[in-house]
Each structure stands twice: as C-alpha cells, then as structure tokens.
Amino acid sequence: MSIGFCRLTHAPLAPQPRCKIEKPILKIQGLHIENLAGEILVDNGNIELMQGEILGLIGESGAGKSTIGLAAMSYARAGCKISRGQIEIDGVQIRDLSAKGRAPFRGRRIAYVAQSAAASFNPSHRIMDQICEMPVHHGVLTNSEAEAWAVEMFHTLELPDPNNFGSRFPHQVSGGQLQRAMVIMAISAHPDIVVFDEPTTALDVTTQIEVLLLIKKMIRDYNIAALYITHDLAVVAQIADRILVLQSGKMVELDTTANILHAPKATYTKELVEDRQTSDVFREKLLKSEREVIMDASNIIAHYGNFRVLNDLSITVAKGETVAIVGESGSGKTTLARVMVGLTPLTSGSLTFMGNTLEPLLKNRSSDDLRNIQLIYQQPDVALNPRQTVGDIIGRTIVFYFNRSDAEIKDRTAQLLNQVGLPEDYMNRYSTSLSGGQKQRVCIARALAAEPALIICDEPTSALDQLVAEDILKLLQQLQDDLGLSYLVITHDLGIVRRIAHRTAVLLGGELVANGPTGDIFKPPFHTYTEKLLQSVPELRETWLEGIIDKRSITKVNVNNQINRKLNKSIF
Secondary structure, three states, X not given: OXXXXXXXXXXXXXXXXXXXXXXXXXXXXXXXXXXXXXXXXXXXXXXXXXXXOEEEEEOOOOOXXXXXXXXXXXXXXXXXXXXXXXXXXXXXXXXXXXXXXXXXXXXXXXXXXXXXXXXXXXXXXXXXXXXXXXHHHXXXXXXXXHHHHHHHHHHHOOOOOOOOHHHOOHHHXXXXXXXXXXXXXXXXOOOOEEEEEOOOOOOOHHHHHHHHHHHHHHHHHHOOEEXXXXXXXXXXXXXXXXXXXXXXXXXXXXXXXXXXXXXXXXXXXXXXXXXXXXXXXXXXXXXXXXXXXXXXXXXXXXEEOXXXXXXXXXXXXXXXXXXXXXXXXXXXXXXXXXXXXXXXXXXXXXXEEOOEEOOOOHHHOOHHXXXXXXXXXXXXXXXXXXXXXHHHHHHHHHXXXXXXXXXXXHHHHHHHHHHOOOOHHHHHOEHHHOOHHHHHHHHHHHHHHOOOOEEEEEOOOOOOOHHHHHHHHHHHHXXXXXXXXXXXXXXXXXXXXXXXXXXXXXXXXXXXXXXXXXXXXXOOOOOHHHHHHHHOOOOOOOOHHHHHHHHHHHHHHHHHHHHHHHHHHHHO
C-alpha cells in the first residue's frame, strides 16, 4: 500500500498525478534584499514558479541564490533584510502577514532542504521523531500515519534496516543517508513548494545520484514545485525545467534548461557552460622526470574503535606529483590523510617521508616533519579563526617554523598573499568578511607559509562555486609548477581528478581497488567500482540522469534474473 497525503483529510492517499496549473504557485516581484551596511544582495528579483515545475537557480558564490531561496519563505538571514518586493504563495501575499500568520506557510506550504543535513537535524532527537513532527503539527497526519509513511519512504529509498532506521540518531547514519532523510522530512507535510539549497554538494558522486533520483521522483510523484539551488550546472541540468542564472544579485538570464545549455545568450552564462564543458574533457598531465618518491605509506591498517577503516593500504607520492584519492563516503579517504599527518594512529604499517621513517603520531614528529606536510581542510570557514586577521593567521605559521622578526613576517605575508592572488591589504581583514574562494586562498597561503614539500588537500573545492573552484585549481597547479610542490588531493569530484591528477587511487571500504596513472584509471577495462564512480559523474546534457536510471534498471533486472536462476537450481 502506498501512502500519500491530501490537504483536506487525515486519510493516506497515493501520490498525486502531475497536473498542469497555469496559475503560479509562487510569485516573487521586485524583490530587493540588502544587508545592514546597505550592500545590495538581490536587486529586483522576479520569479514565477508553476505547480510541478522545477526552477534551477545557478551562479557563483554571492550571486544571491540562497538569499532568494530563503526569501521565498519571507525570511532573511541575520544581518539582512527584505527592503521591498512581493512574495506570493498560492495567491497570498505572505509579506503582508504577521509572524504568526506566516508560521502555517513554513513547512506546510513551503519547505526547505539545507545543504548540510547534519546541521539541520537535532542531534538529541531520533530521526523518526523529527520527520513526524511537521505533518503532526500541521494536522496533516496522525503520528501513527506519519510513522507508517516514513517507514515506507525508508524502504523506497533503500535506507539500511528501513523498519528501524527512524529509531537512530542523526550521528548514527552516513551523510548521504541523512540527506535522504532530510528530503523525506521536507515533504512530510506535503508542501506545495520545496526549496533545495545545494542538497548534494557535500556528497560523493554515487550518493549524489541517489539523492538526485529521490528528489526528482518526489517532485514528480507529489506534484511539488521546487527551487533547486546549486553551483553545478551539470547537476541542475538533470532536474530543472527552467534555469535562472544569477550574478551579483541580478538576474542575468532565464530560459528553458535546453536553451541555457545549448544556446545561452548572456556572456556570463556562456562562461558557466564553457567552463563546465571543459571539466568533462580529460587532460592527462605527464610528469617529465622520473618519480622521486617523497611519501611512502606501506601496508597501512587503521581503526576507529573496533571498526577497521583502512585495510592493508599502500600508496606513494612523488616530488612534484599530484595524487588523487577518490571513493564514496566511508571509503577511508580522509582517514588516510589523517594518518599521513599524524592525527589518526596506525594499527600497523609504516610511513616513510623523504627517505626517513615518519613517526605515526603528530606529537612525536620533528618540527621539520610537521613543516613539510601541510593540510588544507575541506571547510575554510571552520579552519580559520574568525577572531584573527588574515595577517595573524598566516603570520603564526611563519613565527612557529622560522621565528622571523615582525617586519620579516609582514613582508613574507604580503608575498604569500600575492602568490595566492589576494591584495596585500587583506592582511588587516578578518576571515568573516571574505568570500568562500578568498578564504580557501588564505588557507593555501597559510600552508605555503611553512614552505612544505607535500600539501594534502581534503576536498579543496567542494564548498565553492564552479568558477571560483576552477580558479583555485589553476592556482594549485601554478604553485606546483613554480615551487615543485607535491599534492595528495582527496575529492569526490572526478572532473577535478581529470584535470589535475598525475596518478589516481580508488578506495572502497578502506581497500585500494585501483591505482595508477590517471589516464589508465579513466580508460577501460575498469574495475567494477571505478566504472560505477565514472558513470555517476553528471554530464552536461539533460537526458543523462534518465540514462543512469535505465542502466540501473537493466542492472537490477539482470541481478534479479541471476538470483532467480540460482533459486530455481537449488529447488529443482
């Protein structure tokens, strides 16, 4: 039995068929949003969203995508205000309502799916309780009906142990599983509109596909209108009927997905399309010299508690080389990085750096070893102290390793800022005033301040928009060419791997399933898991996701046939 919802009754119903409604369910006119300093964040935004339609919002960081998404709920984040404009949901001007009058619309008529599910779930409450809260609160379902529907969704989405999945706390499930649970929570009260704010950005490619398929299915099955916010044009191409391109708070171009991809009119839109097309082209970069290994991790075994995370893994990094580590969430990528920098202890195995045995634990390593191996974290927001100026952040590293004078520190900091493409006067700024790309450049400058031989980059572009991410990649390559740096790059983005990695290692369940020159890894015959990863990278064409669905359907049929044949043999 399939359970759905109807606004007029508590009785469960089947998913609603998609219908064509000419009247917009969401209408935004003349939207103007600014911060308290008077800086314009959204300038004269106009949107009409039809029932059952998916409108993609795309643009670089600071373009106003998330700001518009929140404004659709008549909400502005702290430090910002909606200074003028109309926001209409199903004919009701919600800006004219009091805070109490708007409350029934939020969650019930319009819902929000944030980029980070982990930050959105209450860690002290079970997943089932949080999913059921909204439909029960709004009188859409009784608690028992909501729980029954949630369990059915857990089964549909192939979540582990679906009958008991809801009894877990958020920290007890993976990021991809929690993101799927968040989508279920968002549609639990059967809203008319859902705002998806970068729902797959932090996910590995295989999990991203699962979440995209879920979102598309839920929208079609329940006839939901959606705003889908992303910086990845290939992702939005799979799901959107129309795409709105934003730049610096202004609407640059609005058109069908097909026209945006194949016949963009605005210069900025053309840049986005061309840049994403470039990422689909493999660029093998070969080392000109023999491999002089500087990092050798041999037969590494590591545990978290009783759980083995890395299983007899061996990998090397040569001087001037970029090695990419790829694999889905939980494969051991970040654990390997933590082992190399001494943050996670070895169970067994050895580390050799520049010909010398490397102490497993950070506290036992020499100052030279600490200096030579630097780590750039995935989230620059977390990695930078908001109470310190950029000059202090970079300068602390210089003082720690080289004990320079104040004048020397200032000169060296200015030099490093110039190296990463930031003006000298950024020394006096705080990280909170910088964009995501600027923060990541500061993190790179801080790593360079130690004058390392090896930099480990943990998802260095995952939180950045497409154009900014490309700038960071170009910067890393230029620094490698200029300084002879070695990189170990941890990423789930195979487009990045194509462009920058000399060698690629593929991890699955803590084991190395493929390792070699990137050109060889990306050419058939593939390991089965490598092929799965490659097939999961979104391409810049509208029909790509449907093709994935067809492939998976065929695979499932083949698997089922094999199972049936085995059963028949065992019976007869």
